[in-house]
Amino acid sequence: MLENFGVFRYPDRMEHQLEVIAGLRERYENVVVEDKGAVFNTDLTQAIELGYMLDLAWCMVQAGLAREESRGAHSRPSDFPERDDERFLRHSITRWTDDGPELSSEEVRMTRWQPEVRTY
Amino acid sequence: MKVAMKIWRYDAVAGERALREYEVDAPEEATLLDCLDLVKDQLDGTLAYRKSCRMMICGSCGMRMDGAAVLACKTRMYEIAQSGHVPVISAMGNLPIVKDLVVDMEPFWRKIRAVTPWLEPGYSDPGERENVVSQAEMDVIHKESLCIMCGCCVSECNSMEADPDFLGPAALAKGMRFVGDARDQARVERLQAYSEAHGIWDCTRCYFCQERCPKGVDPRDAIAKLGAEAMREGIDSDLGARHAKWFVTSAKTTGWLRETELVPKTQGVVKSLKEIGFAMSLLRHGKVPPPIPPHVAKHVDEARALYDLVKHDGREGADGIVQIEKPLSRLEHGEGEDGAAERGPYGPGSFAKPYLPELSDESESSSEGRHA
Numbered sequence: 001m002l003e004n005f006g007v008f009r010y011p012d013r014m015e016h017q018l019e020v021i022a023g024l025r026e027r028y029e030n031v032v033v034e035d036k037g038a039v040f041n042t043d044l045t046q047a048i049e050l051g052y053m054l055d056l057a058w059c060m061v062q063a064g065l066a067r068e069e070s071r072g073a074h075s076r077p078s079d080f081p082e083r084d085d086e087r088f089l090r091h092s093i094t095r096w097t098d099d100g101p102e103l104s105s106e107e108v109r110m111t112r113w114q115p116e117v118r119t120y
Numbered sequence: 121m122k123v124a125m126k127i128w129r130y131d132a133v134a135g136e137r138a139l140r141e142y143e144v145d146a147p148e149e150a151t152l153l154d155c156l157d158l159v160k161d162q163l164d165g166t167l168a169y170r171k172s173c174r175m176m177i178c179g180s181c182g183m184r185m186d187g188a189a190v191l192a193c194k195t196r197m198y199e200i201a202q203s204g205h206v207p208v209i210s211a212m213g214n215l216p217i218v219k220d221l222v223v224d225m226e227p228f229w230r231k232i233r234a235v236t237p238w239l240e241p242g243y244s245d246p247g248e249r250e251n252v253v254s255q256a257e258m259d260v261i262h263k264e265s266l267c268i269m270c271g272c273c274v275s276e277c278n279s280m281e282a283d284p285d286f287l288g289p290a291a292l293a294k295g296m297r298f299v300g301d302a303r304d305q306a307r308v309e310r311l312q313a314y315s316e317a318h319g320i321w322d323c324t325r326c327y328f329c330q331e332r333c334p335k336g337v338d339p340r341d342a343i344a345k346l347g348a349e350a351m352r353e354g355i356d357s358d359l360g361a362r363h364a365k366w367f368v369t370s371a372k373t374t375g376w377l378r379e380t381e382l383v384p385k386t387q388g389v390v391k392s393l394k395e396i397g398f399a400m401s402l403l404r405h406g407k408v409p410p411p412i413p414p415h416v417a418k419h420v421d422e423a424r425a426l427y428d429l430v431k432h433d434g435r436e437g438a439d440g441i442v443q444i445e446k447p448l449s450r451l452e453h454g455e456g457e458d459g460a461a462e463r464g465p466y467g468p469g470s471f472a473k474p475y476l477p478e479l480s481d482e483s484e485s486s487s488e489g490r491h492a
Contacts, residue, residue: 034165
């Protein structure tokens with residue numbers, strides 16, 4: 001994720017990251033917890049956290065690929081360098097299903113501040 | 121680079137301890153924490169230690185290396201590995217071990233809670249406007265505010281080893297953080313509470329906390345400041361406070377410590393009567409000067425002048441505490457830069473300056489009798 005899904009995101013790298021995640025998820029099926037103890041078992045907590053992180057990583061890359069624009073810390077300098085309020089002034093909402101993450105979007109409730117171009 | 125280390129493993133369920141040796145291949149910039157991560161990842165998944173931020177700000181990874189408390193994330197391993205030394209890693213001291221390098225922090229937090237670690241501003245409604253505090257007012261408690269509550273000072277506290285109920289360096293430094301806060305309205309109540317048994321005066325001044333704090337909090341200086349502030353408020357009924365007061369009086373009047381008077385002044389006449397046999401024995405062996413005639417130092421004027429100077433400069437209370445510079449110098453990194461070594465890390469004027477007579481004309485004229 002650090003290499004392929006940082007602030008600057010490129011379509012080929014994001015696609016590749018999806019494969020990486022799929023591979024890791026397959027390996028995670030066989031995860032081993034070496035520490036069998038009941039006291040302060042960080043081996044176990046780390047294994048559990050890893051599973052959630054793999055879920056979250058999939059959600060993030062899916063939403064990142066779908067967001068064909070550049071906004072804040074999601075920057076696509078090679079294919080969509082501009083912000084696109086018309087299509088993407090929306091929250092990305094992901095629901096977990098048996099087949100993986102299901103992406104949808106919701107309207108943003110605008111209050112005082114309008115989106116602006118960063119000029120500094 | 122190859123990094124070897126020995127780790128004290130502890131199994132709380134079986135109650136077994138074992139010293140195990142590990143060796144990992146780590147990058148040259150690796151810290152102790154990086155190396156522990158490698159051990160856990162590659163050699164032994166059952167190793168337990170706390171960590172979170174990896175950058176000296178969360179205070180999770182306090183532990184001991186070769187018997188001295190360190191933050192694992194702050195300790196680079198390069199030089200140790202190059203020297204061929206195999207360090208021994210163990211859990212912090214003064215706190216019960218849960219597993220391997222993990223200690224139960226509950227006694228630590230209990231003492232933090234005991235010093236009322238929050239601001240008592242004296243009002244319940246903060247009003248509409250911000251209450252701005254000046255930089256100069258915050259500078260007074262800058263060092264105490266640096267604490268990340270890692271427990272390294274508590275681990276090293278010799279007084280707490282003797283008295284597990286001693287509030288200890290972390291909690292007392294936290295206390296000073298609020299006693300010195302310009303907004304706090306519970307100053308006197310705090311000083312009274314901290315002056316009770318297991319408080320300020322139970323510190324033995326060994327300076328281990330100050331030496332090993334990874335953040336430059338200087339807890340012993342904080343405790344000294346609390347003591348001085350308590351004195352200023354007239355809170356001096358504790359034996360320790362009376363002892364310290366007598367030191368000052370004795371030095372001011374005769375330039376020496378008069379031991380024969382120290383005991384009755386500190387402990388009271390009745391208690392000291394019981395010590396007469398011991399005192400006579402000391403006298404016989406030349407361990408104490410005879411009380412009569414009073415032993416007056418040749419240059420007693422200088423001692424008196426020093427006392428007057430501190431009074432004249434308004435350096436009573438916490439302002440009179442000359443703080444050691446060693447932990448500050450440890451925080452300096454840019455030594456190559458011009459003047460970086462001299463420059464204080466927290467800006468000029470942040471701390472009380474040590475007494476330097478030749479640098480200050482004002483203090484020269486203020487202390488009559490010093491040149492007598």
